Amino acid sequence: MTSNHSNEALTEEKKGTFPKAIPYILGNEAAERFSFYGMRSILSTFLVAQFFNPSGNPVLQKVAEAKSNEMVHMFVALAYFMPMIGGLVADWFFGKYKVIFYVSVLYCFGHLTLALFENNLDMFSLGLLIIACGAGGIKSCVSANVGDQFDKSNEHLMTKAYSWFYFAINAGSVVSNIFIPVIYASIGAAWAFGVPGILMAIATVVFFLGRNKYVHVPPSGINRNNFVFITYYALTHLGARKEGESWLDVSKAEYDHEKVEGVKAVYRVLAVFAFIPIFWALWDQNLAEWVLQAKKLDLNTGLGYTFLPEQVQVLNPLFLVSFIPVFTYVVYPFFEKLGIKTTPLRRLGAGFLLTAVSFVIISLIQTSIDAGGQPSVWWQILAYLVLAWGEILVSITGLEYAYTNSPKSMKSTMTAIWYSAVSIGNLGVALVNGNIAKGGFLAQLDGASYFWFFTGLMFASTVVFMLVAGKLKETKYVG
Structure with missing residues (x-):
């Protein structure tokens, strides 16, 4: 019955x-x-x-x-x-x-x-x-x-x-x-x-x-049990911390215990997210610096179509949509069969590496331009392809990691922090370009050296991430 x-x-x-x-x-x-x-x-x-x-x-x-x-x-x-x-x-x-x-x-x-x-x-x-x-x-x-x-x-x-x-x-x-x-x-x-x-x-x-x-x-009204309020309370009451307690535990005197534990989970995820702004600092250049570079390329594909400089960037969403199922149903299962588990942290590391490789291509293109050459647009298309692979590994995996490693009450907070990582990355690039425009110390980043600078930054960040990733603790909150 x-x-x-x-x-x-x-x-x-x-x-x-x-x-x-x-x-x-x-x-x-x-x-x-x-x-x-x-x-x-x-x-x-x-x-x-x-x-x-x-x-x-x-x-x-x-x-x-x-x-x-x-x-x-x-x-x-x-x-x-x-x-x-x-x-x-x-x-x-x-x-x-x-x-x-x-x-x-x-x-x-x-x-x-x-x-x-x-x-x-x-x-x-x-x-x-x-x-x-x-x-x-x-x-x-x-x-x-x-x-x-x-x-x-x-x-x-x-x-x-x-x-x-x-x-x-x-x-x-x-x-x-x-x-x-x-x-x-x-x-x-x-x-x-x-x-x-x-x-x-x-x-x-x-x-x-x-x-x-x-x-x-x-609307629910102002919710005091949130990431900012709990963090602020903890930082301003560190003197009340007892031996053996986390610095956030002092907030339990004033805030919901479960929400305080949720904030702890957010900070664990932030240890991973600390590397994400550097990725976005490079990624968003494909819609700015790469477009300006495209004006100096031979945009004739040889297939009966010549790109406008601003059109090459359309390949990013096209490659992205095309390769998401390939990674999901072919690439990840292939490595699993080889006994290499494609954990979120490994995917992120691989994505950072591929992003750096895409900038190696862009840097080499710019080196040729600086020498008076006019490289084919196909080289930039290759860079867009590699960048799309990196984006799949970083962007999709990062959102998944944030979701599974934060409790239900903090999932919206993690989404906001993810967007903030994009903001921080772009702010960094804006400051670099502002310094160049004003003839500051970074004005020496001329031509290819500009792209090599970000290439080196991404490679260095990837190495540090790989060293840190093995020590990061995962706490999954699913279901």
Whole structure:
């Protein structure tokens, strides 16, 4: 009797269908990612050509590119810092729907500012600031909003929904990286920045149209039992620590014991995450420094197609989507059969190494350019391929490691910290380029030496990681 009842319950549970809100969320995400990556695809080359070296003077090119790189990486640093702010504001005060909708409206004004003020650096910079706050402010809310739409009757469909969600992200990225550079080359910057703005407006309208179909999770108010508050209390009460206790244990006098243990788990993960900003410092150059390098390459593929400099970066999401199943179903099982367990830490180490190798290729390309050569775009395509392999091993594995090694109460915190690692990495590159632009100590990083510097940094970081990884303790929280 009990068995039949269980079977009926299971059958009832499996009857669920996709929530009606999902198509609106997917449409919103595809259009928003088109707007963000479309704008970003031409940003580096536009800043040099329009503001920092409009005359194309070779003497000014190094400083112009450094200024462009500094601005782009500061933009990305802010965009990936804002998810933490957006997530807290949504969870504590306004709820996800209001944050996504109102910040999206602000986001549209950012794009409009870029399109209207293509000749005014101050106003253009303001537009970038607004877009960074908009893109980052909604980032953590949108992905979490997908999960909010499911209940017990259809939770078995959540994995498929997230697969479609990430497909929408990559579809928006690929399409915009192909077409926005064409618009820029053929009819100018105003339209090239305007079209992403139109797509962002469409994204906002699509999201608004689904307003009555969303599951709205109300804000919870300020939660004192969080990572920041518990850490602050521990640091300001170290004198109360007893012998044999962790420095965080003093917080148990004021905060929930389970949450304090969760914060301890976060710090264990941070020992791994300490190496992640260096990875992102290199990775994000494929959408900035590599694009500027592409202008100096022979972009004729020999296959009847010649790339625009801003289009080569489209290969990153294409390679990524193509090789994720290859790694999942071929590469990892192959090494497992050889008796080499593909643990998260080993994958991260291999990913760091491959990222460094991609920069070896880029450095050699730049060495040839510095010597007066014009290397084939195929060499940069090879670098994009190796970088995509590194990204699969680092980005996907890093998120998995963060999820499995942090308790349920701290999983959102870990997502925010992951985005912060992207921000820190880009901030570091921005500071390097700012120093170069001002003729500081790092101005000696000219041409290939710039890329060799980051190559060496990644190799050194990989060696240190491999030495430390064996001593890192894993505590899994799954189920």
